Amino acid sequence: MSEKRKNFLDLAQWSRQNLDEVLALATELKADPGKFSQSLAGKSLAMIFKKSSTRTRVSFEVGMFQLGGQAIFMSSAHTQVGRGEPLEDTARVLSRYVNGIMIRTYEHAEVEILARYATVPVINGLTDFLHPCQVLTDIFTIKERLGELPAGLKVAYIGDGNNMANSWINAALQFGLDLKIAVPSGYEPDAILLERTRQQARPGGKVTVGDDPLAAARAAQVLNTDVWASMGQEEEAEFRRQAFAGFQINDALLEAAAPEALVLHCLPAHRGEEITAEVFERFQDLIFTQAENRLHVQKALLVTLLAD
Ligand code: CP
Ligand code: NVA
Numbered sequence: 162m163s164e165k166r167k168n169f170l171d172l173a174q175w176s177r178q179n180l181d182e183v184l185a186l187a188t189e190l191k192a193d194p195g196k197f198s199q200s201l202a203g204k205s206l207a208m209i210f211k212k213s214s215t216r217t218r219v220s221f222e223v224g225m226f227q228l229g230g231q232a233i234f235m236s237s238a239h240t241q242v243g244r245g246e247p248l249e250d251t252a253r254v255l256s257r258y259v260n261g262i263m264i265r266t267y268e269h270a271e272v273e274i275l276a277r278y279a280t281v282p283v284i285n286g287l288t289d290f291l292h293p294c295q296v297l298t299d300i301f302t303i304k305e306r307l308g309e310l311p312a313g314l315k316v317a318y319i320g321d322g323n324n325m326a327n328s329w330i331n332a333a334l335q336f337g338l339d340l341k342i343a344v345p346s347g348y349e350p351d352a353i354l355l356e357r358t359r360q361q362a363r364p365g366g367k368v369t370v371g372d373d374p375l376a377a378a379r380a381a382q383v384l385n386t387d388v389w390a391s392m393g394q395e396e397e398a399e400f401r402r403q404a405f406a407g408f409q410i411n412d413a414l415l416e417a418a419a420p421e422a423l424v425l426h427c428l429p430a431h432r433g434e435e436i437t438a439e440v441f442e443r444f445q446d447l448i449f450t451q452a453e454n455r456l457h458v459q460k461a462l463l464v465t466l467l468a469d
Contacts, residue, residue, distance in 0.1 A: 168276045170285045172293045172331040186461035200468045201230030204260040211237040211266040212392045217286045220455040252278035261467045282466040296328035298458040302451045312337040312365030317381035319374045322350035325387040334358040337365035343377035378414040385425045386435040410436045
């Protein structure tokens with residue numbers, strides 16, 4: 162790696178070159194899953210989960226195993242983290258045992274506190290604000306399918322201005338995407354990220370936010386969505402079902418999109434809400450490849466951050 166980085170908290174904090182290096186390494190690891198099989202021998206990754214997970218947990222755990230190391234699952238329900246032990250202390254304790262820490266939590270500030278106090282690399286496995294491992298994987302998946310990641314690639318994001326939307330804005334900044342976001346009024350993504358991308362995006366990169374899914378989907382080469390109610394918003398789910406009606410990837414949006422448009426979903430999916438069952442099944446191979454790619458991309462991140 163040309164510029165050693167300690168943590169992976171936010172796509173915007175890495176250089177484009179470093180991100181490209183991780184994507185290239187992920188391609189090598191996907192072609193040969195046994196590559197670097199001893200690169201993390203004797204190393205451990207602690208994984209703190211304050212929220213549920215299937216993909217993130219299993220892909221990091223399998224990834225560490227395939228690289229010769231081990232992962233330690235720490236549910237907040239069964240560790241002192243859930244009883245209020247400060248993250249400042251948890252970070253310093255874990256740093257005496259393990260070689261890296263992955264955390265999935267609510268407030269993004271918690272990830273930053275962990276990173277400030279840990280002396281080992283910290284990886285953001287999702288916060289209310291960002292989901293960088295997922296969106297880096299989505300970029301990998303698009304590149305793999307299209308054979309390249311052209312500047313100005315037209316990407317539509319339909320749904321909630323949540324952690325996925327925010328990370329897509331960071332991806333637009335880094336990879337020069339033409340990102341059109343459609344959200345119901347009042348559910349816009351983070352204004353500061355939008356402003357930064359408007360000012361600093363690479364050639365081709367721009368982000369627009371509106372409330373018309375069809376307009377966002379027009380000529381899009383990639384259509385992308387996520388759940389209407391994220392983890393932690395369970396009590397709002399019924400209200401959100403009404404607020405988000407129509408913010409769905411369906412046949413009408415696909416007709417408006419470019420021919421051969423790709424449909425991505427980070428999963429879990431709610432058929433009949435943010436995506437129809439028919440469209441989901443038509444793109445299921447791509448969507449489950451996207452899920453698989455979490456493993457390859459995160460192995461590349463782990464080698465980059467944890468290997469000697
Ligand atoms: N996409 C994703 O992060 O899935 P999990 O919540 O299952 O980890
Ligand atoms: N926005 C979703 C993403 C799940 C991977 C959530 O935070 O629940």
